Amino acid sequence: MFSAFGKxxxxxxxxxxxxxxxLSIAAAIVVFAGVWSVTGYLLTNTAFFAWGWLETVIDLxxxxxxxxVTWFLFPGIVSTMVGFFLDSVAxxxxxxxxxxxxxxxxxxxxxxxxxxxKFLVVLILLNLLILPFLILGPVFPFVFYGVNGYLLGxxxxxxxxxxxxxxxxxxxxxxQRQGALFFVGVxxxxxxxxxxxxxxxxxxxxAAMVHLFENWRIATNDxxxx
Numbered sequence: 430m431f432s433a434f435g436k437x438x439x440x441x442x443x444x445x446x447x448x449x450x451x452l453s454i455a456a457a458i459v460v461f462a463g464v465w466s467v468t469g470y471l472l473t474n475t476a477f478f479a480w481g482w483l484e485t486v487i488d489l490x491x492x493x494x495x496x497x498v499t500w501f502l503f504p505g506i507v508s509t510m511v512g513f514f515l516d517s518v519a520x521x522x523x524x525x526x527x528x529x530x531x532x533x534x535x536x537x538x539x540x541x542x543x544x545x546x547k548f549l550v551v552l553i554l555l556n557l558l559i560l561p562f563l564i565l566g567p568v569f570p571f572v573f574y575g576v577n578g579y580l581l582g583x584x585x586x587x588x589x590x591x592x593x594x595x596x597x598x599x600x601x602x603x604x605q606r607q608g609a610l611f612f613v614g615v616x617x618x619x620x621x622x623x624x625x626x627x628x629x630x631x632x633x634x635x636a637a638m639v640h641l642f643e644n645w646r647i648a649t650n651d652x653x654x655x
């Protein structure tokens with residue numbers, strides 16, 4: 430896994446990735462600003478929690494509460510948004526490290542959009558549901574990175590895998606590697622919460638997942654065919 434991330438970072442200077450990198454950074458900034466604005470409005474105008482005292486605490490915290498919630502929603506939302514143009518990153522990695530691969534058939538635009546929207550809804554709902562765990566202090570990071578690790582590992586895997594194989598085959602491979610995918614997802618979730626690094630993370634995560642996916646296919650002796 431660490432080798433995959435190392436190769437992904439080393440390829441950031443690839444000209445084929447530069448455009449996607451700039452788009453990723455711009456998208457991350459726009460997404461953060463948008464989530465900040467929407468979260469601030471919702472926190473001040475909507476009663477999310479059944480416990481009145483918790484709602485009062487959030488209202489009193491004001492901008493700090495908005496920052497906290499925005500920071501927790503940011504990883505998954507930015508990954509979903511930039512996922513629409515990360516195919517170029519996957520192609521660049523394949524061209525350099527897996528030149529014998531043929532063209533990726535990929536999903537249709539409609540299928541990609543539908544999948545991304547479904548993931549985004551699930552991610553937002555789950556992250557809102559785990560917010561009450563904030564009152565448990567040290568327990569919350571484990572809940573947050575656990576939930577987002579699972580979701581992001583699955584999202585980036587499908588982003589890469591469905592370019593090459595059908596959903597049923599991708600599901601089989603995902604189940605075979607679910608432990609590794611969870612750990613990779615936790616690493617991605619952590620990177621997305623680190624300032625500056627989070628702007629580069631979608632590119633790095635996509636490139637690393639290409640390496641992992643292809644290596645897993647080789648390790649299973651091509652049981653899953655492209």
